[in-house]
Amino acid sequence: MLFMKISIKILSAILSVALFGIFINGCKKTDKISSEDKNLENFKKRIKEEPFSYTRILNLPGKGFYADEDGNQIFPSRNNSGRTSSVCPDPWDDYPTQSIYSVKTEFTCGQGYRVEVKYDLTLVYVPQYTNGSGLPSFGRLRLKNSGGTVTWPTGTPPKYNVTSIANVGSAGNDPNGNPQTIWRITFKTDYIPEATFNAAATLETYLFVYTDCPNIPTVVIPYSPQQSSSTSAHNAYPCLRTDKVYWNPGHTGWPSDISGCNPVGSGCFPFGYVFPDKQEIQFFYSGAWGYIDFIFPAVNPSTRITNGRINYFDLYYVDLASHSLSPGIYPSRYRNKQTGTSNGGPCDGDWVYESNWYLY
Numbered sequence: 512m513l514f515m516k517i518s519i520k521i522l523s524a525i526l527s528v529a530l531f532g533i534f535i536n537g538c539k540k541t542d543k544i545s546s547e548d549k550n551l552e553n554f555k556k557r558i559k560e561e562p563f564s565y566t567r568i569l570n571l572p573g574k575g576f577y578a579d580e581d582g583n584q585i586f587p588s589r590n591n592s593g594r595t596s597s598v599c600p601d602p603w604d605d606y607p608t609q610s611i612y613s614v615k616t617e618f619t620c621g622q623g624y625r626v627e628v629k630y631d632l633t634l635v636y637v638p639q640y641t642n643g644s645g646l647p648s649f650g651r652l653r654l655k656n657s658g659g660t661v662t663w664p665t666g667t668p669p670k671y672n673v674t675s676i677a678n679v680g681s682a683g684n685d686p687n688g689n690p691q692t693i694w695r696i697t698f699k700t701d702y703i704p705e706a707t708f709n710a711a712a713t714l715e716t717y718l719f720v721y722t723d724c725p726n727i728p729t730v731v732i733p734y735s736p737q738q739s740s741s742t743s744a745h746n747a748y749p750c751l752r753t754d755k756v757y758w759n760p761g762h763t764g765w766p767s768d769i770s771g772c773n774p775v776g777s778g779c780f781p782f783g784y785v786f787p788d789k790q791e792i793q794f795f796y797s798g799a800w801g802y803i804d805f806i807f808p809a810v811n812p813s814t815r816i817t818n819g820r821i822n823y824f825d826l827y828y829v830d831l832a833s834h835s836l837s838p839g840i841y842p843s844r845y846r847n848k849q850t851g852t853s854n855g856g857p858c859d860g861d862w863v864y865e866s867n868w869y870l871y
Contacts, residue, residue, distance in 0.1 A: 551826065554759040554768050559775045562617040562625070565752045568861035569613060569740055574606040575632070575718070575732035580642070582719060582731050599724035600635045600689040607730055608633040608682075611716065611738050612695060620779035624708040626652055627699040628716050630732065633682045635689040636722040638696060638730070640673055648673040648720040650698030653734065654711035654742065663707050671698045673720065696720060709782050713739040749787035749847040750858035754823065756790055756845040761871030766830065769805060771823035785854050787847035789820040794870075795842040796834070803841075803870075804833035820848060829870050836870075843868045 576584045586605045615627040628650060632638065641647050649670040654663040675697035682691040696718065718732040745751035754772035761767035771790050773780065793800045805816040805827035814827075821827060831838065844864045849856025 551768065554757075554770070554826070555775050557759075558757050558770065559777060561757075562619040563772070563777070563780045564615060564617045564755045565772075566613055566615040566755075566863050567740065567745060567752045568863070569611050570631075571611040571738045571740065573609055573611070573732065573735050573738045575609050575730050576606055577602065577727045578729045578731045580728050582729060584731070585727065587727055599726055601687050602635050602727065603685045603687050603689075609718075609732055611740070614714070614740055616781075618705075618779070618781050619702070623702045623705040624781075625700050625702055626714065627697060628652070630696045630718055631679065632694045632696055632718075632720070632730065632732075633691050634694060634722070634730065635685060635691055636724045636727065636730075637692075638676050638694050639721040639723060640676060642721040642728065646721075648676075648696075648718075650719070651717040651734075652700050653715050653717075654703070654708065655713045655715065655739070656710070657712040659736075662711055663703065668717070669701070671700050673698050708742055711742045712744075714742055715739045743781065743783065746781055746783045747785045748855040749785060750849055750855050750860040753846050753860050753863040754787060754790060756792055756843075758843070758865075758868050760869040761829075763871075765871070766828045767868075767870045768826060769821070769829055770826040771821050773823050774826040776824065786823045787860070788850045788856065789848040790823060790845060791848045791859075792819045792821070792843065792845045794868075795844075796836060800844065801834075803836065804830040806830045831870055838871045839869065840866075841868055841870050842866045 577587055578584050587602050609630055609632045612629040612631045615629075617625040617627070619625075639648065647670075649672050651668040651670060653661050653668050656662050673696055675695070677695045677697075679693050679695045682693050684690055698718070715734045715736070715738065716732075717734050718730075720730045722728060722730060756772065757768075757770045757774070759768035769792065773786065792802075794803050795801075796803075802817060802819040805819075805821065807814050807827045815830075816827060817833075842864065843866075844862040846862045847860035849858045851857065
């Protein structure tokens with residue numbers, strides 16, 4: 512009887528330890544799933560709070576002109592009787608080379624559209640955010656209907672300050688031997704009403720930039736029909752634009768997240784919008800562009816993407832271990848891809864590049 516009592520006590524103790532272990536392990540598993548859900552939910556919340564956006568790589572070429580402080584054209588290449596003696600390099604040509612590199616459109620329900628324009632401007636001078644008096648370089652935008660009539664704004668177009676001036680590379684020397692640089696210059700509009708933007712057919716832009724040359728103080732790029740672009744004709748053709756791909760840096764214990772342009776199922780996107788069949792993502796590592804595996808869920812990688820192509824509603828973890836990579840900053844690029852025959856497919860859109868993605 513004593514032996515039975517002792518055995519029952521021992522068995523009870525063993526069962527208590529086992530149940531305690533199951534409880535602890537269960538809590539750990541629950542905590543991990545909870546952390547995973549929290550991580551994804553925070554990521555989705557951030558995406559939901561951002562405007563819906565897409566970019567069109569246009570590379571629309573055009574010309575501008577050199578001007579005085581008030582924007583009146585001057586002609587640096589004329590003989591001395593027709594020009595001001597300059598302490599700056601002679602630009603050789605009266606018309607600086609430029610192109611509209613890209614137009615990015617952001618849409619927010621209830622507020623409308625914002626447009627970000629990037630110019631590539633080739634100069635022997637250095638563009639400036641402001642002049643010596645603090646007046647800012649700026650851009651403008653106007654909308655036209657299908658008949659070519661300006662529909663917005665109804666008065667003087669507002670000025671939008673230049674937000675970025677970036678050196679993107681050398682353009683070689685001009686015929687005078689002066690080194691030329693390509694400058695990417697960015698400005699972004701305020702919100703344009705949704706109905707106004709949707710009713711327009713095209714948009715045109717204007718740029719006024721100060722330089723570091725006192726005798727050739729500004730460069731002006733006027734409105735031009737040759738550099739106009741559509742406001743919505745590309746909505747039904749995914750390869751004519753690049754939808755945003757979202758990224759989350761991750762943290763200790765959890766890898767980075769990546770998603771298509773609408774993983775939250777939002778109904779807030781432009782009128783007549785057709786989502787791409789796939790969105791393709793690549794990263795730069797080991798000296799070349801390539802793919803990194805995407806997996807879901809992280810605790811059970813039963814779903815694995817090896818070719819970088821995800822659906823617009825997908826959300827995955829980035830698996831650095833798939834290519835033996837360490838955490839760090841990886842330049843990235845992404846594009847829309849139509850795999851079927853509808854809406855302009857099969858086709859590939861233009862790559863959009865990002866340089867600051869930290870992957871964990």
